[in-house]
Amino acid sequence: xxxxxxxxxxTAVRFLGEGRLQTWFIVGGVAxxxxxxxxxxxxxxxxxxxxxxxxLAAQAQIQLLPPEQVARPLRGGDGVVTxxxxxxxxxxxxxxxxxxxxxxxxxxxxxxxxVSPTAAGSVLAMRxxxxxxxxxxxxxxxxxxxxVAIPDFVVAGTARLTSEDIVVGIELARELGAAVGDRxxxxxxxxxxxxxxxxxxxxxxxxxxxxxxxxxALRTAQSLMGLIGGVTAIDIAVHDVxxxxxxxxxxxxxxxxxxxxxxxxxxxxFAAMRAQIATNTLIxxxxxxxxxFGIAAVLVVSVIQRSRDIGILRAMGTRxxxxxxxxxxxxxxxxxxxSLLGAALGTAALVWWHAVARQADGGxxxxxxxxxxxxxxxxxxxxxxxxxxxxxxxxxxxxxxxVVAIRG
Amino acid sequence: MAEDVLRLERLGKSYRTGTPAExxxxxxxxxxxxxxxxxxxxxxxxxxxxxxxxxxxxxxxPSSGRVLIDGVDTGTLxxxxxxxxxxxxxxxxxxxHLLLSAFTALENVMLPAVAERGFASAxxxxxxxxxxxxxxxxxVADNLAPHMSGGQQQRVxxxxxxxxxxxxxxxxxxxxxxxxxxxxxxxALLRDINREQGTSFLLVTHNLDLARRCDRxxxxxxxxxxxxxx
Ligand SMILES: Nc1ncnc2c1ncn2[C@@H]1O[C@H](COP(=O)(O)OP(=O)(O)OP(=O)(O)O)[C@@H](O)[C@H]1O
Ligand SMILES: [Mg+2]
Numbered sequence: 352x353x354x355x356x357x358x359x360x361x362t363a364v365r366f367l368g369e370g371r372l373q374t375w376f377i378v379g380g381v382a383x384x385x386x387x388x389x390x391x392x393x394x395x396x397x398x399x400x401x402x403x404x405x406x407l408a409a410q411a412q413i414q415l416l417p418p419e420q421v422a423r424p425l426r427g428g429d430g431v432v433t434x435x436x437x438x439x440x441x442x443x444x445x446x447x448x449x450x451x452x453x454x455x456x457x458x459x460x461x462x463x464x465x466v467s468p469t470a471a472g473s474v475l476a477m478r479x480x481x482x483x484x485x486x487x488x489x490x491x492x493x494x495x496x497x498x499v500a501i502p503d504f505v506v507a508g509t510a511r512l513t514s515e516d517i518v519v520g521i522e523l524a525r526e527l528g529a530a531v532g533d534r535x536x537x538x539x540x541x542x543x544x545x546x547x548x549x550x551x552x553x554x555x556x557x558x559x560x561x562x563x564x565x566x567x568a569l570r571t572a573q574s575l576m577g578l579i580g581g582v583t584a585i586d587i588a589v590h591d592v593x594x595x596x597x598x599x600x601x602x603x604x605x606x607x608x609x610x611x612x613x614x615x616x617x618x619x620x621f622a623a624m625r626a627q628i629a630t631n632t633l634i635x636x637x638x639x640x641x642x643x644f645g646i647a648a649v650l651v652v653s654v655i656q657r658s659r660d661i662g663i664l665r666a667m668g669t670r671x672x673x674x675x676x677x678x679x680x681x682x683x684x685x686x687x688x689x690s691l692l693g694a695a696l697g698t699a700a701l702v703w704w705h706a707v708a709r710q711a712d713g714g715x716x717x718x719x720x721x722x723x724x725x726x727x728x729x730x731x732x733x734x735x736x737x738x739x740x741x742x743x744x745x746x747x748x749x750x751x752x753x754v755v756a757i758r759g
Numbered sequence: 760m761a762e763d764v765l766r767l768e769r770l771g772k773s774y775r776t777g778t779p780a781e782x783x784x785x786x787x788x789x790x791x792x793x794x795x796x797x798x799x800x801x802x803x804x805x806x807x808x809x810x811x812x813x814x815x816x817x818x819x820x821p822s823s824g825r826v827l828i829d830g831v832d833t834g835t836l837x838x839x840x841x842x843x844x845x846x847x848x849x850x851x852x853x854x855x856h857l858l859l860s861a862f863t864a865l866e867n868v869m870l871p872a873v874a875e876r877g878f879a880s881a882x883x884x885x886x887x888x889x890x891x892x893x894x895x896x897x898x899v900a901d902n903l904a905p906h907m908s909g910g911q912q913q914r915v916x917x918x919x920x921x922x923x924x925x926x927x928x929x930x931x932x933x934x935x936x937x938x939x940x941x942x943x944x945x946x947a948l949l950r951d952i953n954r955e956q957g958t959s960f961l962l963v964t965h966n967l968d969l970a971r972r973c974d975r976x977x978x979x980x981x982x983x984x985x986x987x988x989x
Contacts, residue, residue: 352866354879354881366861660861666853667922669842671839757853
């Protein structure tokens with residue numbers, strides 16, 4: 352007999368070993384439940400991580416914009432409304448008021464990593480006979496690259512941005528028939544035109560973006576748009592991406608700007624994500640419950656089958672607490688063993704599904720996220736569920752009247 | 760050490776079977792068992808022998824009267840203390856379903872000590888081996904309980920009852936399920952242990968031949984001792 356295991360453990364293990372078929376069936380049941388949970392959780396985490404990586408790579412976490420221009424009802428001198436019909440005004444190209452002071456203040460604000468002013472607007476990109484509309488963003492490369500790592504998306508040339516350079520999406524370049532080193536003319540709404548040299552081509556992995564994006568130096572954009580010294584937006588990166596909305600609110604309250612966090616602009620995704628998580632939680636709870644009921648059912652039967660054994664144990668001086676433990680431990684072992692097997696099952700399913708399920712372009716549907724933490728948490732939860740499920744049968748076993756049990 | 764290993768004083772037991780009319784199973788039993796005594800308990804079926812044995816073994820509580828084990832009044836003890844006293848002073852041998860089938864013969868003999876200490880040890884194993892040798896079963900020490908004959912199982916049960924060197928062994932028809940040869944063997948074993956170690960025995964049996972080989976025969980009829988109370 353094992354000299355390192357306490358009496359209750361030895362007895363629990365022996366009881367499980369003797370009822371081999373029952374034990375394997377319930378461990379299998381627990382494993383299937385745990386496998387489903389592991390598979391779903393890991394896939395969900397992978398999908399979420401994939402999306403976040405994509406969104407956060409190509410977007411500032413907070414963007415400050417000038418306040419919306421609102422129209423007020425026209426009033427006469429005595430306060431009488433003379434023209435109550437108010438139309439939404441077309442939004443004029445506007446610079447952020449006192450943007451230098453705001454940017455300076457934000458740089459010292461806790462939680463903020465990088466502050467980068469930009470000037471963005473629509474332009475017509477022209478080359479020879481061809482023209483395409485494009486969305487031009489004038490940036491300060493040094494700060495902006497820390498928010499969106501443009502160099503990472505360069506597939507040809509470099510991300511150099513002197514006042515003579517332009518970096519464009521590959522689709523836009525293709526449609527214009529331009530290659531690195533070629534010149535492209537940009538015409539702004541004001542009518543101003545600049546001729547710029549293509550320094551690099553970008554691939555954001557998104558056709559719409561690749562057809563429209565054009566990055567130029569901040570000064571170039573400012574002069575094209577007739578916005579000398581002004582910026583249309585301030586892009587911000589923060590330490591904790593999930594605090595972005597909170598920080599955005601604080602900024603909007605303190606300054607005369609609109610502040611849009613990536614959380615707000617991707618509200619739909621987050622709503623979908625929340626729904627997914629809620630569904631996942633619900634499924635977990637029900638799978639957990641069915642696992643618990645399964646373990647409890649097996650142990651209830653076991654207590655009945657073992658009542659004579661329990662009676663003999665009690666007659667030879669085994670304490671009630673020890674009997675209680677024998678069955679609690681059995682529940683814990685069933686939960687733990689099931690979770691190990693289930694984790695293996697879930698991981699196998701995950702690896703298989705990852706290999707089989709592909710996006711339309713052949714890319715992976717979700718990254719394979721296999722975290723030790725998920726397994727540890729699952730094993731812990733399954734073990735606790737097992738012990739909890741064993742509580743009722745264990746109490747029953749401990750309270751068994753030995754006289755009745757022995758007479759059987 | 761008290762003079763008597765067991766004293767019963769005006770012991771009564773009745774079952775409330777849900778109706779106001781109680782079933783009285785034992786009536787005012789006065790009885791004593793001296794250290795080293797080997798006593799047979801006889802009586803017709805349903806007379807209350809097993810009930811009496813369970814109360815003496817502290818598995819059941821009396822409805823009235825007192826049970827003294829080695830001078831200790833058990834009526835004042837709580838569940839935990841009763842379990843401890845039972846483990847230390849009393850050994851059981853039952854008629855059937857004697858061993859835990861998930862354990863080997865040797866492990867069955869070790870179990871009472873392991874349960875008491877919490878862990879197995881070399882000393883516990885050595886004592887269990889010695890006991891198995893004493894009952895003549897060292898050859899089947901590693902057999903699982905179901906892989907032994909009825910007589911062998913009963914002898915293992917005897918060895919287990921002796922594991923914690925109890926003062927009193929209670930045996931409820933220990934030979935009832937055995938053929939006459941095995942029955943004789945088991946009885947002789949109990950009698951020898953009684954002589955060697957001075958362990959007291961209270962033995963329920965329907966076999967008059969065996970009963971005659973005991974120190975004293977106590978007869979129970981309808982829950983009353985009619986003969987041999989001392
Ligand atoms: N839990 C109980 N509730 C009601 N009556 C009971 C209960 N347990 C035992 N009895 C009754 O007590 C009486 C004595 O039973 P007991 O088992 O002690 O008899 P016994 O002398 O051991 O008989 P046998 O020789 O057949 O083993 C019987 O009439 C039995 O029906
Ligand atoms: Mg009986």
